[in-house]
Amino acid sequence: MDEQIKKTSVASQEEDAQVLLQKLHDLFSSAPPQQLRESIHEIYLTYIIQNHEMLPVNFTRIATDIYYLIDFLDKAEK
Numbered sequence: 001m002d003e004q005i006k007k008t009s010v011a012s013q014e015e016d017a018q019v020l021l022q023k024l025h026d027l028f029s030s031a032p033p034q035q036l037r038e039s040i041h042e043i044y045l046t047y048i049i050q051n052h053e054m055l056p057v058n059f060t061r062i063a064t065d066i067y068y069l070i071d072f073l074d075k076a077e078k
Helices: 002-030 033-050 059-077
Strands: none
Touching: 033 059
16 A cells, blocks of 8 residues: 555656646746846845845845745756
């Protein structure tokens, strides 16, 4: 029985991965990684400029998330 559960779990993960890849393909088809990266930069920098006096408490986490997202988009573009 455990073997059947493992097979079902692996199949489910593979299906999830295929759905995710299709959604990523759809996203990049409508907005290429470079365009997304530029938009995120613009929004992020505008946010910092407008809120520079009082950044949120979790700003370090937000900045880290933005960094990794932009890095991913940069790699996806290549």
